[in-house]
Amino acid sequence: MGYKLSKYLYEDEKEGYVFLYNTYKVDMLKIKKPLFEAIKENLSDIKENPENPVIAKLIEKRYLVEDSVNEDREGDLMYLKTCHSNKQLLLTILPTEGCNFRCEYCYEEHKQNKMSEETQEALIKFVRKNLKYYGGLSVSWFGGEPLLYPEIIEHLSEEFKKICKTFKKPYTAIMTTNGYLLDYDMFCRMKKCNVTNYQITIDGPAEVHDKQRFLAGGQPTYDKIISNLTDIKEKEKSKFYTFSLRTNLTVQSAKAYPKLAQFLKDNFFVDGRFTPRVRIAWNGTNDADYEKNIISDISSIFGEGSSLEETQENLQKSMYGITDENALRKNFNEIMFAHYPCYAAKANSFIFGPDGRLFKCTVHFDDSKDGVAGYLKPDGHLEVNDTIDAKWITQMTANDKGKCYDCKAYPLCQGVGCPYKMSVRGRRDDECEAKVAEIISTFRVFSSNEKICADVEEMLA
Numbered sequence: 051m052g053y054k055l056s057k058y059l060y061e062d063e064k065e066g067y068v069f070l071y072n073t074y075k076v077d078m079l080k081i082k083k084p085l086f087e088a089i090k091e092n093l094s095d096i097k098e099n100p101e102n103p104v105i106a107k108l109i110e111k112r113y114l115v116e117d118s119v120n121e122d123r124e125g126d127l128m129y130l131k132t133c134h135s136n137k138q139l140l141l142t143i144l145p146t147e148g149c150n151f152r153c154e155y156c157y158e159e160h161k162q163n164k165m166s167e168e169t170q171e172a173l174i175k176f177v178r179k180n181l182k183y184y185g186g187l188s189v190s191w192f193g194g195e196p197l198l199y200p201e202i203i204e205h206l207s208e209e210f211k212k213i214c215k216t217f218k219k220p221y222t223a224i225m226t227t228n229g230y231l232l233d234y235d236m237f238c239r240m241k242k243c244n245v246t247n248y249q250i251t252i253d254g255p256a257e258v259h260d261k262q263r264f265l266a267g268g269q270p271t272y273d274k275i276i277s278n279l280t281d282i283k284e285k286e287k288s289k290f291y292t293f294s295l296r297t298n299l300t301v302q303s304a305k306a307y308p309k310l311a312q313f314l315k316d317n318f319f320v321d322g323r324f325t326p327r328v329r330i331a332w333n334g335t336n337d338a339d340y341e342k343n344i345i346s347d348i349s350s351i352f353g354e355g356s357s358l359e360e361t362q363e364n365l366q367k368s369m370y371g372i373t374d375e376n377a378l379r380k381n382f383n384e385i386m387f388a389h390y391p392c393y394a395a396k397a398n399s400f401i402f403g404p405d406g407r408l409f410k411c412t413v414h415f416d417d418s419k420d421g422v423a424g425y426l427k428p429d430g431h432l433e434v435n436d437t438i439d440a441k442w443i444t445q446m447t448a449n450d451k452g453k454c455y456d457c458k459a460y461p462l463c464q465g466v467g468c469p470y471k472m473s474v475r476g477r478r479d480d481e482c483e484a485k486v487a488e489i490i491s492t493f494r495v496f497s498s499n500e501k502i503c504a505d506v507e508e509m510l511a
């Protein structure tokens with residue numbers, strides 16, 4: 051019996067080291083190049099329980115696997131376990147599609163609706179009927195702006211908690227909010243609803259943020275959000291509550307980003323509960339002229355030869371460099387496990403609109419884009435359109451599965467990646483390239499930190 055290098059490794063070389071990115075274990079390490087070359091040359095001589103601690107470590111972390119292992123089937127199993135799991139009932143609930151903001155790049159239509167009492171009761175019945183099939187309930191509050199109707203969140207949370215208590219299953223909740231209404235009193239109300247993590251967007255220093263993220267009447271929002279977060283940071287002592295501060299980069303915000311990064315570092319990231327998320331903004335629906343503000347030609351902003359990936363990488367590197375090891379690792383795991391594959395490909399994920407429509411993806415709420423996969427009936431029964439549902443929750447690989455088996459990203463992407471682009475729109479070829487570039491770029495960003503990408507020999511010293 052010999053060993054082989056796992057097929058699920060990306061290799062990168064820097065300064066005499068080979069960096070190994072392991073998509074199966076979502077792990078990485080670096081190893082001196084001559085040592086790595088020597089190991090590769092002698093793979094067939096490796097025995098079970100090797101004395102060499104480096105080899106033992108590489109086997110333990112699955113950088114090396116036995117010759118006989120069929121990694122394709124293990125990749126398939128990964129897909130089944132992630133996308134067809136009953137570990138948790140994952141609900142994303144929109145109390146409203148309405149919002150108090152009118153962000154320039156927003157893709158939503160801001161329908162001023164509100165979840166009716168009838169739909170709330172149907173949702174409670176749905177959870178009561180179905181929770182027995184799952185290990186726990188996890189709710190993500192979304193919108194529109196969910197905090198426009200905190201009383202809906204409170205009512206549903208109360209009922210969900212009771213159901214979970216009856217079934218003796220855990221209940222957890224997170225929220226995506228613009229942060230404007232999240233003052234300390236509101237935060238305390240949401241604590242009672244078990245909301246422990248928030249994603250809040252800050253697009254730049256005040257002068258930039260307020261141009262991109264303003265109230266429906268055009269008024270600024272930056273000062274209010276920062277004052278809310280400062281208040282929570284000072285008054286709340288528990289480490290249990292965490293905040294991902296997201297920045298959407300547009301032509302405007304990318305230029306001003308270093309100033310914002312410094313401010314956030316000094317004021318929030320010194321506290322491990324606050325972590326950064328940097329993303330490139332994409333097209334919206336609110337402003338016909340907005341296209342010009344989307345970053346399409348990166349070199350015009352950051353200089354000749356800069357690529358989108360490099361820019362994102364450099365920006366993130368400068369921020370991640372300051373966060374503590376635990377926060378950094380947690381952030382890395384969150385990015386990897388939350389994004390790959392997208393929740394829209396998961397059979398245990400249900401997104402409910404305010405009127406009981408079942409969506410699969412939080413970006414496409416539209417019938418014409420196969421965004422509506424079913425309807426919740428007043429008795430809590432979910433009527434699902436299997437033809438549409440199948441496009442989201444099965445791998446579109448019937449004719450070219452071999453492509454995924456040749457792809458090092460398979461354990462993370464699982465052949466579904468972004469199901470909207472790959473399967474619903476059927477643009478798998480274009481999307482594969484983008485997905486792989488995104489995965490490598492995320493590994494690269496984090497590999498710049500010694501603590502989560504250590505030299506394997508030093509790890510063992």
Ligand code: SF4
Pocket residue numbers: 453454455457458459460461463464465466467481482483485486
């Ligand atoms: S990136 Fe493409 S080829 Fe690779 S696993 Fe995903 S769908 Fe398959």
Ligand code: SF4
Pocket residue numbers: 392393394411412413414467468469470471
């Ligand atoms: S657009 Fe793609 S990646 Fe984004 S939520 Fe929808 S399916 Fe998921």
